[in-house]
Amino acid sequence: MFEGDDGAQLQCCVTVEQLNAAGQATRRQVIRKASVILGRNEFQEIILRVHDGKVPQNYNLKEFRLFTKFVRDGKCTVKLLPENVQVLVSNCPPDKLSLFLKTLSVKHQARQGTKPLSARDRLKAGLPRSFEAISPLQHKDIQKVNELRSKAAPSGLTDQTNKTKAAKPGQQVKRSRADCNFSPVKQNPSKKPILSLPSRKLNKEQAAVLSAVLSGKNVFFTGSAGTGKSFLLKRIMGSLPPKSTFATASTGVAACHIGGTTLHNFAGIGSGSAPLEQCIALAQRPGVLQHWTSCRHLIIDEISMVEAQFFDKLESVARSVRRSTQPFGGIQLIVCGDFLQLPPVSKGKEKASFCFQARSWRKVMQLNMELIEVRRQTDQSFISLLQAVRVGRVTEEVTATLMKSAYHQIERDGILATRLCTHKDDVELTNENKLQQLTGAPREFEALDSDPSLVKTIDSHSPVSRLIQLKVGAQVMLTKNLDVARGLVNGARGVVVSFEPGTHGLPRVRFMCGVTEVVKLERWVFKSSGGIHLSRQQLPLKLAWAISIHKSQGMTLDCVEISLARVFECGQAYVALSRARNLEGLRVMDFNQRVVRADPDVLLFYKKLRKERLLMQASMDDFMCDKENS
Ligand SMILES: Nc1ncnc2c1ncn2[C@@H]1O[C@H](COP(=O)(O)OP(=O)(O)OP(=O)(O)O)[C@@H](O)[C@H]1O
Numbered sequence: 290m291f292e293g294d295d296g297a298q299l300q301c302c303v304t305v306e307q308l309n310a311a312g313q314a315t316r317r318q319v320i321r322k323a324s325v326i327l328g329r330n331e332f333q334e335i336i337l338r339v340h341d342g343k344v345p346q347n348y349n350l351k352e353f354r355l356f357t358k359f360v361r362d363g364k365c366t367v368k369l370l371p372e373n374v375q376v377l378v379s380n381c382p383p384d385k386l387s388l389f390l391k392t393l394s395v396k397h398q399a400r401q402g403t404k405p406l407s408a409r410d411r412l413k414a415g416l417p418r419s420f421e422a423i424s425p426l427q428h429k430d431i432q433k434v435n436e437l438r439s440k441a442a443p444s445g446l447t448d449q450t451n452k453t454k455a456a457k458p459g460q461q462v463k464r465s466r467a468d469c470n471f472s473p474v475k476q477n478p479s480k481k482p483i484l485s486l487p488s489r490k491l492n493k494e495q496a497a498v499l500s501a502v503l504s505g506k507n508v509f510f511t512g513s514a515g516t517g518k519s520f521l522l523k524r525i526m527g528s529l530p531p532k533s534t535f536a537t538a539s540t541g542v543a544a545c546h547i548g549g550t551t552l553h554n555f556a557g558i559g560s561g562s563a564p565l566e567q568c569i570a571l572a573q574r575p576g577v578l579q580h581w582t583s584c585r586h587l588i589i590d591e592i593s594m595v596e597a598q599f600f601d602k603l604e605s606v607a608r609s610v611r612r613s614t615q616p617f618g619g620i621q622l623i624v625c626g627d628f629l630q631l632p633p634v635s636k637g638k639e640k641a642s643f644c645f646q647a648r649s650w651r652k653v654m655q656l657n658m659e660l661i662e663v664r665r666q667t668d669q670s671f672i673s674l675l676q677a678v679r680v681g682r683v684t685e686e687v688t689a690t691l692m693k694s695a696y697h698q699i700e701r702d703g704i705l706a707t708r709l710c711t712h713k714d715d716v717e718l719t720n721e722n723k724l725q726q727l728t729g730a731p732r733e734f735e736a737l738d739s740d741p742s743l744v745k746t747i748d749s750h751s752p753v754s755r756l757i758q759l760k761v762g763a764q765v766m767l768t769k770n771l772d773v774a775r776g777l778v779n780g781a782r783g784v785v786v787s788f789e790p791g792t793h794g795l796p797r798v799r800f801m802c803g804v805t806e807v808v809k810l811e812r813w814v815f816k817s818s819g820g821i822h823l824s825r826q827q828l829p830l831k832l833a834w835a836i837s838i839h840k841s842q843g844m845t846l847d848c849v850e851i852s853l854a855r856v857f858e859c860g861q862a863y864v865a866l867s868r869a870r871n872l873e874g875l876r877v878m879d880f881n882q883r884v885v886r887a888d889p890d891v892l893l894f895y896k897k898l899r900k901e902r903l904l905m906q907a908s909m910d911d912f913m914c915d916k917e918n919s
Pocket residue numbers: 489490491492495512513514515516517518519520521627664665842843844845
């Protein structure tokens with residue numbers, strides 16, 4: 290079973306169109322708040338029921354086409370062929386929609402081969418009309434369909450590409466990349482199951498946070514590095530209606546991680562330092578106002594870098610722009626981060642205050658929850674070392690272990706360690722020099738930007754630069770998840786071993802995980818504050834002799850060398866050390882315990898939170914059993 294969802298029911302916007310022979314809509318019905326249910330009638334045929342809260346409409350899914358290209362945007366179309374009707378779904382939580390389509394596809398294919406009933410058979414059966422929601426997808430359904438598919442002789446394909454050989458009219462399902470796990474019925478050379486279930490399930494504590502979010506409460510959830518906060522945020526995004534959900538983060542790097550935008554971009558009030566009236570006026574500009582009025586769920590990752598005054602300003606702007614007296618104007622806040630990691634950037638002398646010190650924080654936050662289970666690292670002793678560093682408790686043993694790591698040999702297959710630097714200029718200098726030292730002329734890869742005049746905005750949102758220079762031997766890092774199962778994930782380290790033929794031949798990279806792959810162009814799409822979609826097409830690579838600690842925020846890194854001598858912020862040493870997946874992949878130069886500092890205000894906040902949360906935790910338990918009993 291899939292976590293917390295039966296896959297047979299959707300809440301979304303539905304448009305039902307009756308088409309004429311030329312495919313134009315002659316009649317259109319829009320249902321803003323529809324429920325769409327997958328079920329079976331008295332003859333066990335699969336029925337799509339669209340309910341507008343008054344009268345349900347049933348569509349028999351015998352012959353239909355699915356258009357699923359925009360599932361990640363919460364949209365799809367079911368085209369009923371004989372009736373020439375199309376049902377357009379929109380503003381649907383993407384994860385729910387993709388599970389629904391998977392259920393539909395599997396259940397439909399499992400029925401392949403059953404003889405269609407004639408009108409006479411129906412009459413003779415004399416069964417009372419009935420409708421029953423379809424049972425949730427189980428592993429056995431998947432197995433059955435994979436068997437059917439692997440047995441399917443090549444000529445019997447219902448694959449779009451060889452239309453002439455398409456099997457009897459049956460389901461002519463149009464497949465798009467979005468359906469990659471419903472790949473068209475082809476002989477499957479790799480013999481791996483064609484259909485698969487989502488492998489990376491939420492653990493219990495992550496599921497509890499998701500439940501609290503879906504109950505509509507304002508939730509702050511925290512946890513040390515690698516406990517899956519960002520991972521969970523992406524699942525939360527997949528469970529909320531896309532049109533009214535805005536995913537943001539305090540920095541461009543973190544925003545990239547969750548496929549969102551920066552909080553500043555969402556808010557459109559600049560630095561927020563202007564007087565309130567002015568900020569409200571800024572928020573009412575076209576393009577920005579639409580964010581504030583359509584937003585019902587505001588997600589913020591890496592909250593530790595948002596400063597208190599900015600948070601308070603946002604809260605006041607929200608109430609004023611949305612003409613609501615509720616905290617944050619009634620927007621549901623879903624906020625996460627680790628206050629013992631990077632603090633807000635201080636301007637000038639005085640120390641910037643943390644978000645939890647904001648006037649409105651306690652008024653806004655209804656539930657504080659914590660993820661305890663660390664997922665990035667697996668070695669318990671390394672996890673304990675990191676926990677000690679996180680709270681600034683540097684024992685002799687911690688010091689000895691980190692100093693010993695200076696001799697770790699972490700290079701392998703020509704892949705050198707990435708140096709995590711505290712200052713950006715060191716990074717640029719190191720990468721440039723190292724590239725220059727390699728023989729041969731560099732190959733240049735220029736990005737294709739949707740709007741070259743907005744290169745600054747695009748730069749601040751994408752993890753790759755407009756221009757990338759590479760040579761054979763260049764140390765590189767992947768900046769996008771290409772294939773999680775094969776270890777080609779954001780942060781994966783590698784070295785360029787060759788280029789494909791031709792002046793713009795793509796680079797072939799050998800990765801630390803053992804895979805050697807030609808890296809192809811990828812595309813990043815994001816919404817800028819004016820609400821316009823911007824995009825960049827570029828290689829998902831960046832030079833990786835060095836990277837800044839700020840740019841490594843949120844990342845999981847294979848092999849890092851850290852020099853902590855110039856660490857200047859509380860939490861910075863912890864962020865750097867906690868990027869490494871294991872101690873063997875880490876080399877710490879010139880360690881001395883002075884560089885490890887935890888902010889005393891933050892330690893106090895977590896201490897109070899723990900004391901309170903014991904109550905909150907109890908109420909969390911109450912909350913969970915209320916849920917079970919409801
Ligand atoms: N339930 C899960 N199933 C499988 N993998 C998971 C799960 N939760 C987290 N992970 C993996 O653990 C690693 C750390 O997760 P993530 O980056 O979300 O942690 P984080 O709390 O955001 O860390 P940081 O504080 O450094 O940003 C990632 O590789 C992520 O894919």
